[in-house]
Amino acid sequence: MRKVPVGLLQPGMKVARPVYDSMGFLLLNSGVLLKNEYIIKLQELQVPSIYIEDKRIPDIVVEDIVLEETRQKATCIVRSILNDINKQPEKNFRTLLFTSKELNSVLNDIITQLLQNPNLIVNLSDIRLADNYTFAHSVNVAVLALTTAISLGFSRSDLHKLGMGAFLHDLGKTKIPLSILNKQDRLLPEEFAEIQKHPRYGYDLVKLYDLIDASSAAVIFQHHERTNGNGYPQNLTGEEIHKFAKICSIVDVYDALVADRPYRPALPPHKALEIMEGAGEEFDLFFLQKFYRHIAAYPIGTIVGLSNGEIGIVTHNTVGFPTRPNVRVFWTKDFQKVNPYEIDLKEKIDIVVDRVIEEKELSEAELLNYCS
Numbered sequence: 001m002r003k004v005p006v007g008l009l010q011p012g013m014k015v016a017r018p019v020y021d022s023m024g025f026l027l028l029n030s031g032v033l034l035k036n037e038y039i040i041k042l043q044e045l046q047v048p049s050i051y052i053e054d055k056r057i058p059d060i061v062v063e064d065i066v067l068e069e070t071r072q073k074a075t076c077i078v079r080s081i082l083n084d085i086n087k088q089p090e091k092n093f094r095t096l097l098f099t100s101k102e103l104n105s106v107l108n109d110i111i112t113q114l115l116q117n118p119n120l121i122v123n124l125s126d127i128r129l130a131d132n133y134t135f136a137h138s139v140n141v142a143v144l145a146l147t148t149a150i151s152l153g154f155s156r157s158d159l160h161k162l163g164m165g166a167f168l169h170d171l172g173k174t175k176i177p178l179s180i181l182n183k184q185d186r187l188l189p190e191e192f193a194e195i196q197k198h199p200r201y202g203y204d205l206v207k208l209y210d211l212i213d214a215s216s217a218a219v220i221f222q223h224h225e226r227t228n229g230n231g232y233p234q235n236l237t238g239e240e241i242h243k244f245a246k247i248c249s250i251v252d253v254y255d256a257l258v259a260d261r262p263y264r265p266a267l268p269p270h271k272a273l274e275i276m277e278g279a280g281e282e283f284d285l286f287f288l289q290k291f292y293r294h295i296a297a298y299p300i301g302t303i304v305g306l307s308n309g310e311i312g313i314v315t316h317n318t319v320g321f322p323t324r325p326n327v328r329v330f331w332t333k334d335f336q337k338v339n340p341y342e343i344d345l346k347e348k349i350d351i352v353v354d355r356v357i358e359e360k361e362l363s364e365a366e367l368l369n370y371c372s
């Protein structure tokens with residue numbers, strides 16, 4: 001299966017992963033054959049891309065690292081907390097108390113699923129809708145932070161505290177006017193100064209009711225700090241920043257880069273990782289390296305050109321080898337078909353991935369090959 005931008009979908013393609021609307025309702029289930037009206041509806045709803053079966057790799061199934069229903073449940077809880085908080089400030093305590101109980105429960109489920117996963121590598125990126133961005137982002141930040149923390153050997157108790165902070169890291173944005181948050185144009189200095197207050201707003205809120213651990217609150221307060229002192233709100237450096245916040249700062253930026261935004265399409269993982277590497281001094285390098293181990297630079301289904309000139313589709317990724325996937329070779333460099341064969345780049349160290357081939361580079365005939 002492969003992630004395909006909605007603009008390139010064609011009738012007859014088979015949906016490979018369920019598509020939900022921004023309220024968590026199922027729009028299209030896996031196995032459905034696309035019809036023209038479905039594609040138009042997806043365009044109307046501004047769904048950026050969906051996962052489609054590719055008959056060239058029918059044996060390859062891509063699993064999310066947490067169950068879809070758990071992700072949807074978590075997104076729903078985060079949505080309700082972020083939507084309700086500060087609407088009627090006198091009810092904030094009730095909202096936080098009630099939703100933090102629900103968050104604790106779904107967080108336990110996520111931690112259990114991640115701990116039980118033998119190959120904890122991220123091959124899927126969210127296909128979230130624009131109006132669901134903040135909620136899906138909060139859940140993704142939690143899942144990615146926990147994945148990194150598991151690699152670091154954190155105790156279950158610490159995983160829980162980190163996950164809670166990650167879920168609520170942008171809680172303070174509920175106090176920022178939407179006119180600033182949703183502004184498409186460049187922010188004025190005073191607007192940016194207001195945005196920079198959200199870590200403190202969120203921290204003050206959770207401290208007031210004292211419902212979460214101090215280390216979770218530190219994530220909320222410090223997730224925009226940078227190890228070189230270039231962050232906000234306190235310009236902390238290095239060891240002054242809580243380790244949970246350091247992890248969250250990394251995954252927060254990464255997840256924003258790989259998401260479709262109204263002003264730019266999602267970056268593919270290998271590009272996002274390149275940007276993160278370029279900003280190395282902003283992040284704790286030790287944690288950044290641990291994070292890398294779990295992100296497939298070339299997720300399953302990516303069409304890649306290899307340094308030996310051949311072209312194939314990624315079929316497997318392994319923790320610790322984010323840039324050395326298994327590739328099923330189908331074509332020569334000018335898309336002449338070859339007898340398909342599998343190559344494991346962990347073993348063939350003289351061959352590397354040297355380019356990613358985008359959907360729009362494929363011929364009509366190759367695109368139609370998706371159809372079963």
Ligand SMILES: [Fe+2]
Pocket residue numbers: 169170198223224
């Ligand atoms: Fe933030």
